[in-house]
Amino acid sequence: MGERIVIVKYNAGNIQSVLYALERIGKQAVVTDEHEQIRLADKVIFPGVGEASSAMAYLKERGLDQLLKELKQPVLGICLGMQLMCLHSEENDTECLGIFDEPVIRFVAGGTGMKIPQIGWNRVVETSSQIFHGIPDGSYFYFVHSYYAARGAHTIGVADYIQPYSAALHKNNFYGVQFHPEKSAGAGEQLLRNFLSI
Amino acid sequence: MITKRIIPCLDIKDGRTVKGTNFINLRDAGDPVELGAEYARQGADELVFLDITATNEKRKTLSELVSRIAHHINIPFTVGGGISSVEDVRVLLQHGADKISVNTSAFKRPDLINELSGEFGSQCVVLAIDTKQEEDGEWYVYLNGGRVKTDTRCIDWAREGVRRGAGEILLTSMNHDGTKNGFSVEITGTLARELPVPVIASGGAGTMEHFTEVFREANADAALAASIFHFREISIPELKAYLNSEGIPVRV
Numbered sequence: 001m002g003e004r005i006v007i008v009k010y011n012a013g014n015i016q017s018v019l020y021a022l023e024r025i026g027k028q029a030v031v032t033d034e035h036e037q038i039r040l041a042d043k044v045i046f047p048g049v050g051e052a053s054s055a056m057a058y059l060k061e062r063g064l065d066q067l068l069k070e071l072k073q074p075v076l077g078i079c080l081g082m083q084l085m086c087l088h089s090e091e092n093d094t095e096c097l098g099i100f101d102e103p104v105i106r107f108v109a110g111g112t113g114m115k116i117p118q119i120g121w122n123r124v125v126e127t128s129s130q131i132f133h134g135i136p137d138g139s140y141f142y143f144v145h146s147y148y149a150a151r152g153a154h155t156i157g158v159a160d161y162i163q164p165y166s167a168a169l170h171k172n173n174f175y176g177v178q179f180h181p182e183k184s185a186g187a188g189e190q191l192l193r194n195f196l197s198i
Numbered sequence: 199m200i201t202k203r204i205i206p207c208l209d210i211k212d213g214r215t216v217k218g219t220n221f222i223n224l225r226d227a228g229d230p231v232e233l234g235a236e237y238a239r240q241g242a243d244e245l246v247f248l249d250i251t252a253t254n255e256k257r258k259t260l261s262e263l264v265s266r267i268a269h270h271i272n273i274p275f276t277v278g279g280g281i282s283s284v285e286d287v288r289v290l291l292q293h294g295a296d297k298i299s300v301n302t303s304a305f306k307r308p309d310l311i312n313e314l315s316g317e318f319g320s321q322c323v324v325l326a327i328d329t330k331q332e333e334d335g336e337w338y339v340y341l342n343g344g345r346v347k348t349d350t351r352c353i354d355w356a357r358e359g360v361r362r363g364a365g366e367i368l369l370t371s372m373n374h375d376g377t378k379n380g381f382s383v384e385i386t387g388t389l390a391r392e393l394p395v396p397v398i399a400s401g402g403a404g405t406m407e408h409f410t411e412v413f414r415e416a417n418a419d420a421a422l423a424a425s426i427f428h429f430r431e432i433s434i435p436e437l438k439a440y441l442n443s444e445g446i447p448v449r450v
Binding site: 013014016017020021023024049050051109113115116117118119120121122123140142143144145160161180182183184185186188189 | 199200201203238243268269270272273274291292293294296318319320321322365366391394395396419420449
């Protein structure tokens with residue numbers, strides 16, 4: 001029996017992809033919304049593709065919002081999961097978990113002709129955390145998003161789309177990445193391995 | 199800076215790749231999973247799997263295949279072919295597809311796009327459009343794999359699709375498809391300029407210069423090709439190194 005990895009189940013997509021990515025690196029995980037299982041896990045992954053307000057409503061209904069904030073083991077938020085760990089999202093003016101202070105803001109093309117959402121592979125630079133261990137600064141990761149977390153005190157990786165923003169955040173035991181490590185080929189697998197070895 | 203995406207497309211029939219391939223290093227190049235994994239290793243940015251016989255009886259075969267792909271491949275992939283309902287899409291996404299593409303069914307019942315984007319988000323809804331330039335100079339939408347002409351202009355349908363929630367457009371020029379004379383810079387450029395969502399150019403890839411052209415002159419966000427990759431006329435590492443040397447941002 002190895003360590004217990006839990007993927008938080010809620011009303012967001014892409015959860016299955018994270019489970020498969022872990023399998024590819026030889027790790028088994030449990031997908032659950034049961035408080036006890038999440039609390040007892042060694043590592044918690046909080047994934048998601050979806051919309052912020054309905055996701056927060058779902059988490060609150062099940063008391064998962066309080067539980068997630070109080071976790072002491074390493075927690076990795078992915079995409080919407082990372083955004084929900086911030087203070088507030090402009091997406092339907094949603095109060096989020098408030099683990100990170102960085103606000104979540106909608107991309108504004110503002111005459112740049114840039115497409116929204118950002119879909120595709122972008123570089124992550126200024127990386128400064130053990131979750132990027134062994135991954136060269138400037139490596140490419142796969143992003144799909146219309147909202148972004150601004151740069152701030154907890155930024156541990158920066159991407160540039162219309163303007164520089166937080167590609168990754170870290171505070172205490174909490175980590176968040178805007179990109180999808182589960183879909184980011186070798187770099188993504190390395191990041192997941194790094195997180196699991198914290 | 200976001201990179202331009204290179205997307206191999208695999209046509210699937212009864213769970214097998216349809217067009218012949220020239221991959222001697224694969225045990226079974228007819229297996230979409232093995233071929234897709236090889237493309238991912240070579241540096242493909244995404245994959246598209248088009249099920250060309252997606253009848254109702256085959257639906258289960260397709261979802262099983264999608265599940266195998268999702269288990270083995272570490273880059274995003276889109277599944278298309280015969281998708282006509284929210285339920286179809288739910289099953290494919292639950293089996294691990296990242297995006298789905300709709301074509302004829304969406305044209306016949308445009309509300310499908312609203313339903314899919316409302317239920318699953320625009321990021322997973324790709325609107326595929328087959329278009330052909332007629333003698334009057336206009337580009338029209340074609341349906342059923344290019345067999346049925348409509349009187350709707352490509353740009354009008356693309357705009358409506360985006361308004362209804364399509365997150366990307368996969369645009370195939372029938373005038374160029376299969377010619378190996380290059381992508382259509384004209385219609386790809388029009389859509390890329392007019393639409394607020396990414397445009398994937400398809401049809402006509404024959405040389406590496408054709409990719410430079412569609413990225414630089416038409417400002418396509420991604421380019422899709424099938425046979426030139428399957429028959430290894432162009433390898434993905436070679437193509438990306440070339441684009442990089444041309445100053446086109448690509449993931450290398």
